[in-house]
Each structure stands twice: as structure tokens, then as C-alpha cells.
Amino acid sequence: xxxxxxxxxxxxxxxxxxxxxxxxxxxxxxxxxxxxxxxxxxxxxxxxxxxxxxxxxxxxxxxxxxxxxxxxxxxxxxxxxxxxxxxxxxxxxxxxxxxxxxxxxxxxxxxxxx
Amino acid sequence: xxxxxxxxxxxxxxxxxxxxxxxxxxxxxxxxxxxxxxxxxxxxxxxxxxxxxxxxxxxxxxxxxxxxxxxxxxxxxxxxxxxxxxxxxxxxxxxxxxxxxxxxxxxxxxxx
Numbered sequence: 001x002x003x004x005x006x007x008x009x010x011x012x013x014x015x016x017x018x019x020x021x022x023x024x025x026x027x028x029x030x031x032x033x034x035x036x037x038x039x040x041x042x043x044x045x046x047x048x049x050x051x052x053x054x055x056x057x058x059x060x061x062x063x064x065x066x067x068x069x070x071x072x073x074x075x076x077x078x079x080x081x082x083x084x085x086x087x088x089x090x091x092x093x094x095x096x097x098x099x100x101x102x103x104x105x106x107x108x109x110x111x112x113x114x
Numbered sequence: 115x116x117x118x119x120x121x122x123x124x125x126x127x128x129x130x131x132x133x134x135x136x137x138x139x140x141x142x143x144x145x146x147x148x149x150x151x152x153x154x155x156x157x158x159x160x161x162x163x164x165x166x167x168x169x170x171x172x173x174x175x176x177x178x179x180x181x182x183x184x185x186x187x188x189x190x191x192x193x194x195x196x197x198x199x200x201x202x203x204x205x206x207x208x209x210x211x212x213x214x215x216x217x218x219x220x221x222x223x224x225x226x
Binding site: 105 | 116120148150155156157158159160163203205212213214215216217218219
């Protein structure tokens with residue numbers, strides 16, 4: 001298995017533009033997580049899905065952020081409009097969907113909003 | 115509100131010596147704890163975990179200790195090797211809930 005696949009690896013965009021980050025979880029994994037890494041807060045959970053259904057989106061910073069999981073093999077995190085303070089590394093992770101199981105992370109998308 | 119805290123942003127240790135990374139948590143509901151290791155330009159990878167019913171878990175050079183009364187855990191690496199240089203994240207979870215809460219990370223540098 002190729003692991004969790006994220007695209008793009010790097011994204012540079014201008015303030016106000018829409019940004020879409022993509023994630024393909026490991027086949028057979030039932031839960032998918034979106035994290036944001038910053039120096040100040042470490043790894044923050046933005047949202048997670050179980051069986052394609054959003055379970056907890058309390059970490060989504062504001063309405064500019066939205067996430068979807070239309071099927072078991074694909075998820076998107078969208079920021080519209082983007083702002084410079086959104087600049088961070090965004091990680092997607094997946095698990096088997098059982099408590100206390102290991103989360104497998106993708107390589108991340110480094111987003112820079114100028 | 116940072117429920118999982120890693121108060122040392124960085125740590126340097128001589129090769130061959132012991133590395134000790136610390137983590138504190140505030141939520142007494144956490145009952146499972148994990149350590150993840152992250153190299154530059156890669157995602158975090160799972161390293162070792164411990165259940166709250168234990169106070170120690172060992173895997174090769176890595177040992178995690180849990181002190182529930184102090185709400186503190188630590189990761190010991192011995193002997194430290196250059197390949198251990200990475201950022202280490204502590205994480206906690208409540209049984210039955212998949213939501214991993216991470217700390218801010220500690221950058222470990224092993225000096226040859």
C-alpha cells in the first residue's frame with residue numbers, strides 16, 4: 001500500500017484565493033483526519049470523518065474552512081477565501097476506525113498564502 | 115487550551131547517551147498515550163504507546179513511562195543515535211474516541 005497520499009505537496013497562493021487540499025486514505029481505513037501543524041500549537045485536529053461522515057469539526061477555525069469526504073477513498077479540505085494566517089502544513093491521516101489504533105499520516109501539504 | 119503540553123521545544127543529546135522527552139497533560143479522561151516521530155518534509159509516524167493501566171512500556175531502545183498522578187509521561191531513548199534526530203510529538207486519546215490530541219512537539223538533535 002502506498003500509504004496516505006496528499007496533494008499537492010506545496011501550494012503557494014495569493015490572499016483571497018480558494019485553496020483545495022486533497023487526501024487519499026489507506027484502503028480499508030474507516031476514519032480520516034485533517035490536522036494543521038503550526039509552531040505555536042503543534043498538530044491541531046481540524047476535522048475527522050468516520051465511514052465518510054463528519055464526526056467532529058470543532059477544530060475547524062472558521063467558516064472559511066470546509067471539508068468533504070464524498071467516498072471512502074477521497075477527501076478534500078477547502079479554504080475560501082485564504083488568508084496569510086492560514087499558512088501552515090496540513091496533514092491528512094487515516095486509521096482503521098477503532099479506538100486506540102495507530103494513525104498513519106500523509107506527507108503533508110505546505111500551504112503558503114501571500 | 116492546550117491539553118497536552120511539551121514544554122521543551124528542543125533538546126540536544128550526545129550520541130550514545132540517554133534522551134528523555136517529557137509531556138504533561140491536563141485532561142484526566144485521557145487513557146491512552148502515544149509518541150510520534152517526525153522527520154522534515156514527512157508526516158509523523160507512530161513510535162510507541164502506553165495504556166493508562168500501565169506505567170511503563172518498552173520497545174527496543176524506546177521506553178515510555180506514565181505517571182498518572184502527576185499527569186506526566188516521558189519517552190526515554192537509550193542509547194541515542196543520530197537517526198533519532200527528529201521532532202517528537204506526544205499525543206493522548208480517550209478510550210472509545212478517535213480524537214488524538216497532540217502536543218506542540220520537541221525537536222531532538224543527537225550530536226555525533
